[in-house]
Amino acid sequence: MKHTISVLVENEFGVLSRVSGLFSGRGFNIESLSVAPTLDPDTSRMTIVTTGDDRILEQITKQLNKLISTIKVVDFTAKDFIARELALIKVSTEAETRAEALRIVDIFRAKVIDVTPKTYTIEITGAPAKINGIIELLRPMGIKEIVRSGPVVIGRGAKGVAG
Amino acid sequence: MKLTGSQILLESLGREGVDLVFGYPGGAVINIYDDLFSSPIEHILTRHEQAAVHAADAYARSTGKVGVVIATSGPGATNTVTGIATAYMDSIPMVVITGQVPTPLIGNDAFQEADICGITRPCTKHNYLVKDIRDLARTVKEAFYIARTGRPGPVLIDLPKDVQVSTCDFVYPDSVELRGYKPTYAGNVRQIEKAAQMILQARRPVLYVGGGINLSAANSELLTLAEQTRMPVATTLMAMSAFPQQHPLALGMLGMHGAYCANMSVTECDLLIAIGARFDDRVTGRIDSFAEKARVIHVDIDPTSIKKNVSVDLPIVGDLKDVLAKLNASLTVKGAEVDELIEATTAWRETIDGWKKKHPMTYRSSKSVIKPQFVIEKLRELSADDAIITTEVGQHQMWTAQFFKFTQPRTFLTSGGLGTMGFGLPAALGAQAAFPERQVIDISGDGSFQMNSQELATLMQYQLPVKIAILNNNFLGMVRQWQQMFFEKRYSQTCLGLPIDFVKLAQAYGATGLRATRNDEVEGVIREAFATPGPVLMEFKISREENVLPMVPAGKAIHEMVLAS
Numbered sequence: 001m002k003h004t005i006s007v008l009v010e011n012e013f014g015v016l017s018r019v020s021g022l023f024s025g026r027g028f029n030i031e032s033l034s035v036a037p038t039l040d041p042d043t044s045r046m047t048i049v050t051t052g053d054d055r056i057l058e059q060i061t062k063q064l065n066k067l068i069s070t071i072k073v074v075d076f077t078a079k080d081f082i083a084r085e086l087a088l089i090k091v092s093t094e095a096e097t098r099a100e101a102l103r104i105v106d107i108f109r110a111k112v113i114d115v116t117p118k119t120y121t122i123e124i125t126g127a128p129a130k131i132n133g134i135i136e137l138l139r140p141m142g143i144k145e146i147v148r149s150g151p152v153v154i155g156r157g158a159k160g161v162a163g
Numbered sequence: 164m165k166l167t168g169s170q171i172l173l174e175s176l177g178r179e180g181v182d183l184v185f186g187y188p189g190g191a192v193i194n195i196y197d198d199l200f201s202s203p204i205e206h207i208l209t210r211h212e213q214a215a216v217h218a219a220d221a222y223a224r225s226t227g228k229v230g231v232v233i234a235t236s237g238p239g240a241t242n243t244v245t246g247i248a249t250a251y252m253d254s255i256p257m258v259v260i261t262g263q264v265p266t267p268l269i270g271n272d273a274f275q276e277a278d279i280c281g282i283t284r285p286c287t288k289h290n291y292l293v294k295d296i297r298d299l300a301r302t303v304k305e306a307f308y309i310a311r312t313g314r315p316g317p318v319l320i321d322l323p324k325d326v327q328v329s330t331c332d333f334v335y336p337d338s339v340e341l342r343g344y345k346p347t348y349a350g351n352v353r354q355i356e357k358a359a360q361m362i363l364q365a366r367r368p369v370l371y372v373g374g375g376i377n378l379s380a381a382n383s384e385l386l387t388l389a390e391q392t393r394m395p396v397a398t399t400l401m402a403m404s405a406f407p408q409q410h411p412l413a414l415g416m417l418g419m420h421g422a423y424c425a426n427m428s429v430t431e432c433d434l435l436i437a438i439g440a441r442f443d444d445r446v447t448g449r450i451d452s453f454a455e456k457a458r459v460i461h462v463d464i465d466p467t468s469i470k471k472n473v474s475v476d477l478p479i480v481g482d483l484k485d486v487l488a489k490l491n492a493s494l495t496v497k498g499a500e501v502d503e504l505i506e507a508t509t510a511w512r513e514t515i516d517g518w519k520k521k522h523p524m525t526y527r528s529s530k531s532v533i534k535p536q537f538v539i540e541k542l543r544e545l546s547a548d549d550a551i552i553t554t555e556v557g558q559h560q561m562w563t564a565q566f567f568k569f570t571q572p573r574t575f576l577t578s579g580g581l582g583t584m585g586f587g588l589p590a591a592l593g594a595q596a597a598f599p600e601r602q603v604i605d606i607s608g609d610g611s612f613q614m615n616s617q618e619l620a621t622l623m624q625y626q627l628p629v630k631i632a633i634l635n636n637n638f639l640g641m642v643r644q645w646q647q648m649f650f651e652k653r654y655s656q657t658c659l660g661l662p663i664d665f666v667k668l669a670q671a672y673g674a675t676g677l678r679a680t681r682n683d684e685v686e687g688v689i690r691e692a693f694a695t696p697g698p699v700l701m702e703f704k705i706s707r708e709e710n711v712l713p714m715v716p717a718g719k720a721i722h723e724m725v726l727a728s
Contacts, residue, residue: 010343013292018284025285055470062467068289068309071343 032150092142175303185215189235191262216246218593237275252580256315265325288316313346350481365434374401375439384487404575418446423522452720550602555587555611558640585614619672669700
């Protein structure tokens with residue numbers, strides 16, 4: 001089962017490799033990982049999407065907590081949360097498909113952020129499923145390049161994870 | 164007052180109570196060694212950095228204090244890796260200080276540069292690269308704190324040369340504030356109460372104890388728990404000296420080369436109480452049939468150890484000393500119920516005694532050839548009660564665990580988790596440095612011994628009177644045993660060819676060398692070795708194809724033991 005985990009870590013030398021090394025060294029999967037500093041410049045927040053059964057997930061969260069650099073681990077899977085991902089998609093556009101591409105962009109409330117005679121570069125944010133959706137529709141035109149950020153997540157409601 | 168980085172390092176070590184370090188100098192630590200020259204901290208120069216780490220490891224295992232190592236950058240640092248991984252697997256508190264090339268050169272493939280923080284990240288509890296001298300004192304404080312608290316482990320500090328020579332005010336912090344590291348010491352009282360109830364309901368309980376007992380110094384609490392409930396105690400390799408092995412409740416070692424009664428008890432028990440052990444595959448054999456009739460209580464300070472390999476009915480996170488003391492107190496007030504438990508488990512103890520009688524830990528003795536088990540029995544008989552025994556890894560290690568009846572805590576130092584050949588000799592020197600007055604014996608094999616035999620020079624230089632017993636079968640015996648049992652005796656690369664004259668090897672270093680080739684020479688050689696001052700190497704030419712038995716073949720359940728060849 002897919003799990004989305006937020007990890008609050010000390011923003012210090014080598015912390016990313018401590019976390020990624022833990023996953024590779026113990027044979028855990030990383031589907032995506034995004035990391036950036038929080039309001040506190042000494043702290044970074046990672047969002048990791050991983051898969052595994054309950055036993056593996058229990059080990060993943062325990063092992064993450066065991067790292068000295070880890071401040072807090074939250075598995076959002078059983079919680080009510082919002083996930084958002086950014087994707088940049090460079091799609092081939094012939095004269096006859098340009099209008100269709102723009103319609104798709106419009107339907108998904110995406111944006112065209114770069115144009116050449118033969119390509120559109122599209123920016124889209126949304127839940128990962130929405131990004132998968134636009135990719136499927138654009139694929140027949142020929143996707144030349146795609147970059148996805150991996151999702152970042154935040155819990156619903158008034159309560160926040162400090163840091 | 165302004166101090167240099169290397170002065171700050173040594174001052175900080177002093178504040179942590181360090182009076183002895185093990186190490187090897189080099190270009191990137193030459194400033195530290197220059198300050199060490201006039202420092203009250205003693206230093207033992209090994210002949211290889213790996214040996215320095217094993218020595219510091221054994222110093223920690225035997226004393227309970229943090230072992231300290233200094234090594235230079237590049238190859239000096241990479242040579243420490245096997246030692247660090249050994250300490251990590253066995254949860255040994257240690258601080259390793261490595262020199263590093265100057266910060267402006269880091270990443271430039273400079274001379275003797277290695278990314279030792281990157282290399283040791285998976286085999287240290289934590290590590291640091293100190294780029295700013297103002298962080299140095301705090302880093303040393305944190306390193307010692309992390310190494311010795313919680314589940315102990317090795318911590319590495321990588322110190323670039325330019326940081327060693329720059330200066331700043333020295334202020335040693337009084338306390339450590341790590342927001343991401345707060346080990347749980349106090350066991351949850353409600354969980355402990357549940358454990359007491361489960362024990363009282365059990366009819367076939369077994370204690371399964373590991374190295375955590377020594378690390379937590381919970382030996383007397385364990386003894387109290389076992390004696391007041393009369394529950395039998397199976398010990399892992401790491402815990403052979405944690406519970407007195409001549410005790411009537413001692414089952415001996417469990418697992419791949421465990422005692423018949425230990426493996427049968429665990430297989431048949433209805434309650435398994437795992438204490439400071441981690442369900443290693445060498446203990447469990449086929450995991451799905453390990454203690455499959457039992458409910459499981461697991462006590463450990465490290466939450467990741469719990470439910471890692473087996474499911475657990477009652478987890479208790481905490482320091483064993485605290486948890487066992489609370490559990491004992493809880494059982495003490497239930498005197499009548501404990502009496503009922505003892506009554507109700509009489510049959511269980513009788514069953515176990517039956518297993519002990521049916522298949523005791525034994526071997527076929529010989530009047531002519533030297534049986535390795537006999538040598539170990541004689542070593543036990545002729546050595547002091549508090550003698551510290553180290554081993555290498557292989558058959559001799561298992562025979563030692565099986566036949567040397569340890570009675571005192573922290574007297575058996577062996578590489579359990581990583582299984583590092585070459586551990587025993589440097590470990591013996593580290594233990595002897597910690598306890599100059601006690602008897603220290605390295606029980607070794609001829610294969611393992613050659614992995615760090617250069618440390619004979621260190622023993623001689625510091626006149627550390629370690630006694631070495633090499634059980635020489637001219638084989639890499641454990642692998643040979645597997646080849647005999649599972650590979651139709653195809654002894655691929657396990658025969659060590661031309662025999663080494665270990666007596667001459669000892670003499671080359673200026674040590675005493677003795678040899679026994681017949682059974683009736685064994686006792687005389689041991690007596691002479693123990694009576695001879697200084698380092699002595701004893702070579703025993705043992706029966707070459709002796710096997711370690713019982714043995715649970717890989718992939719089998721632990722009750723499916725091979726008992727005889």
